[in-house]
Amino acid sequence: MAQLRLPPTLPPLFADLPRRLDVDAPTVVDAITQLDERWPGLLDRLCERGPALRQHIHVYVDGRRADLDAALADGSRVDVIAAISGG
């Protein structure tokens, strides 16, 4: 299981979506796709067509910047971060 942490802007968009949850998936994109199956539309909030991560969405796996194809191991921590700039 990977531990997934979502940005605070996502839970208000989807009923009962927590900010932290466990996902059993081999890659980042598989994890997001799993969430999209349970909360339809979530993939579109994080990814553009392709899919590719949206410009202002970054993903980190165990503290290192990762792309959608990054592999997840049991116990991996996945942080999904929205832009920290803006006002």
Add this chain to the structure above:
Amino acid sequence: MPKTVLLVGTRKGCFLLTSDADRRDWEVKGPYCEGWPIYHAVYDRAGGTIYAAAASEWHGTTVWRSPDLGETWEQSSEGLAYDDGGRNLTKVSGLTVEDGRVLAGAEPGGIFASEDGGKTWKLLSRLEGHPGRAAWDEPENQPPGHLGVPAIIPHPNDSGRYLAIIQGIGAFETTDDFRTWTARNQGLRADWPREYDDVGFCVHKLVRSPDVDRLYQQNHVGMHRSDDGGNSWTEITDGLPTEFGFAAAAHPHDRDTFYVVPLDPGHGRTMPDGKAAVWRTQDAGNTWQRLDKGLPQQDAYLGVLREGMAIDKEDEPGLYFGTSTGQVFASRDAGDSWAEVASYLPSISSVEVAVVD
């Protein structure tokens, strides 16, 4: 008792301003839509639903909907995407509700429809039916800027007939429900090079008068009037302080009365000399009156965007506009006098007015 509701789209969410039929005192509620930038919010009176077009730099484009005047909201972008050529849909610019269908104008230029109340969307047209479209739709052939479809205007008596604007390209009409298109730019002016005869014009806002064949438009360069349903245009700029602006409104009962908000055409794009005013013609553009009673006349560098002004359909119409600095001004007497009814909202993109039973 019916309520008058202003739907205000801002950079930080949607707000609702509610009044009774007197339209004197207004209650402000919001922000809604989780603070997403809202570019246009409309009310479907038949279905009782508010729709709000949103585009977030973080989370992309979506359309919010509320079936209960803002009490609850949901959003969906299912189907709001282009499948060809790798172009990403970056924004829904304008919404139109008609006959149980919600139409969304998108950027880059395209028109989507939802027939299930905003839950799913389907691409209707990228104006493929215009003979020259392949050439002007190439990104390298387009003028700089954000080029979407900000307006889709149904014909009141003719199902399947619409006018649409593509920014920087011009106005187009379809009479067969979005299959084929004809450019409607004859007589317009352009102060830049154009490669094609019938397109290359910068139409900011199109409005229809109560006479279906009488249209007005605020263009990047000048105000224009059409007396033949948009087939040809006559410039009516003389008498206005500038030729530039975005917002416009047509009187709901008088074909000759039309309102605009002239702005400085440079980078500022605010009201000239820091003195706020709406301008009105009551003779189809032959003469213009400055309307500023109750509007600030000192250090008031207010901007008003394309969807930033609305007019209701009362016998004495109420006129409303929202500014780039977060004020909403309302007139209960067709523009003769004004009151500031909200002062500190986020930067305003759109104002629409609805009567809610």
